[in-house]
Amino acid sequence: MTTVVLLGVTGLGLGALYFLMASGLSLTYGLLRVLNFAHGVFLTAGAYTAWLIATRIGGPDGVRDAAAVAGAIVVGGILAAAVELALIRPLYRRHIEQVLATVGVALALGALAEGIFGADARPVPVPAWMRGVTPVLGAAVPNSRFVTIAAALLVLVGLGAFLRFTRWGLVVRAGVENRELVRALGIDVQRAFTLVFTLGGVAAALGGALSDGYFGTVDPQRGTAMLIYAFIVVVIGGLGSIVGSAAAAVLVGLLQQFANYYGSVWWGFPSAGDLAIVLLLIVVLLVRPRGLAGGPG
């Protein structure tokens, strides 16, 4: 029972990280029809920014951690806005070129991070309270999992409120459905593109900062490694749907954790999680090609 609880909460924590990355990807694709392969860079940038701040400033744990997270999301947001303005906007409607450009940015910035910080993972000073554990039904669950889950829930609620109750959220929802009609109503949809890109960068960078505490290390390939899972989450959840992404992220995180553990214990196959996720993706594509939130299509 304790193993199941531990795997469950850890899977939810992993799903939370996937959601933080996938939420921006989903909105970006839904509104701009851009497959942003540079999205992982925003997470890596957040992870390194948080690490740099955490290792270079003093003060109490709380202040240092808050500064690290704040710095990460600022850098992630600025980087995302810069990518949209400098690369995506000039290549509007040129999808192949956009893919090539974003792949190029991912490779270039990944190499830059590797050049500056080295290829090896570096340990992150995780605050004592995050290193601690909380007993849940007999299982000792690391506090970092709860922090990650809580942050993802905040982002989910925040994005939901933004989309539901603000004018720009209304523009984004309408733009996901028919962006040309939004333009025909006199709305500068390009500004919505930049805003969505920036929000996506902020969420991914927050995920990067939290991934430092979750994994206890930071490495230059963190974002790239998680990007493929985020894409899978977006496809399973339904392109453009935040709620769909959240549900899919939970599903993927839990499935990966349980399959990895039991695949290892029962068959000596520790990568069973990846196989299970791909099988889930295939099933969803066959049964609901538009994803969980996209209807039977």
Next chain:
Amino acid sequence: MTALLEVRGLRVALGGSRILDDVSFTVPEGGVTALLGRNGAGKTTTLRAILGLVPRSGQVVLAGQDVGRLAAHEVVRRGIGYVPENRDVFSGLTVAENLRLAERMPQPRYGLVYELFPELRDRAGQRGGTLSGGQQQMVAIARALLNPNRILLVDEPTKGLAPMVVRRVIEVLAEVARNVTVLLVEQNLEAARGLARHAIVLDHGTTAYAGPFAALAGDAERIHRHLGVALAPADP
């Protein structure tokens, strides 16, 4: 006759095909001007090109100002309302959200909208995708009426609607045209005759006629050649 909208040498090429080739006409201020033509003549593309929704060359002059180089949202903000083909509404948004999205002025004209379409007030919380075709058309027209536009571009508002709804839409357009200029794309020639004082005929992406509707209606040979239909004699 003052020209409100002047289109000069409008050209559009999409996917390697030339859709519009040197389209030129003027829309006088006030009343309805009908934009006619067979399927594929370029009527919808002309409206979309005026708005800047498709890449175009040529001049589009609105009330003396060239808007032909502006982005679509800027063209619209100069005072052009658009009622798109196929009653395009945002199906996932409610009626109220569809209308709220169209607000451009501090005081949108909900009084006018609800006077013309009282039903929309009762259906404010209903999603656009669940409305009937006629109700969706009401939302599409209402969006254009919320702001005090100089001209409305209305694309086939009666297409696919039941006859009773068609009559209602035509009545509304006639009412609307008392206060704002309307450029109306309409396949239903009878409906257009009941509304329009002026007509523009497109044929194979060029302007084949521009002038009084009455003169066009009296030229059966021209109507047959460019529109492929016959127009019944006007009621005395």
